[in-house]
Amino acid sequence: MAVEYIDLSVETRTEFGKGASRRARSAGYIPAVLYGHGEEPRHLLLPRHEGFLALRHANQLIRLIEGDCKELVLPKDIQRNPLKDEIKHVDLVHVRRGERVTVDVYIEVTGEVAPEHTYVMDVTTVAVEADALDLPDNVTIDMTDREAGDHVYAPDVILPEGVTIAEDEDYLIATVDLVTDQDLGEETDEDGSGEVPTVAEQDAENQE
Structure with missing residues (x-):
């Protein structure tokens, strides 16, 4: 810094x-x-x-x-x-040097959550207080091996020396959850065969 x-x-x-x-x-x-x-x-x-x-x-x-x-x-x-x-x-x-100010800085994520898990960032910046002439470029949160139900709050932020967090303790930063596969399903015909008739086949069937 x-x-x-x-x-x-x-x-x-x-x-x-x-x-x-x-x-x-x-x-x-x-x-x-x-x-x-x-x-x-x-x-x-x-x-x-x-x-x-x-x-x-x-x-x-x-x-x-x-x-x-x-x-x-x-x-x-x-x-x-x-x-x-x-x-x-x-x-x-x-x-001035020695004067402390409050600024918003970006959050950098380190570490990987547990296998088959993911996380969502609720915010991308956080307010910190620091010397006006020694402001951090960013702060970090460690997501290593975090599992579903884990939450990252303001006190979990890793701060450089001389920097303090300027958010409430319950200020939510990130949430961890299980990876879910979205089942889009397959188009099937009425008999459930899995084969969808073409437009021409549907027209021919309607004319019968």
Whole structure:
């Protein structure tokens, strides 16, 4: 969990409202708001291409650069256009080393359940609390030899050092069950012979 961040040059936004946001996006920017540490929210403009690349990964640590000012932030909420491959708006939160934040991280599965068993993931992410500058890429659950009726809950998550779970103890993550074969059956004719008459044979039979 090395401290890695992406540098991103930004500008202060001076125009507000939906019309101003549309103009900003047309000009190649992503409107953004920066929150944190009891300060007044700051309205910013991120370069669209560089901002899109920086925000591809969840919980990506970003260093905003504006003149001589440099500050580390995390994405808090990203609004995407579902019809276009673009970001409409992003909320950012200012972070510092030693400050703990709560983020959602993906769950990685290790191990194989018992033979003739399978499992269903009820969720794919889980909330954890960690140092803002030392966030995990993922957490894991071990499914080795688990059998039907077994459930994986929040306390079963394997966490990196310094990371704590931020879910209730009964937060369900995965369920194990037996593999079931779905019997689709075979088409049979009325006499149960297993042979299904062709359309032509059915037409001929109907004409008799």
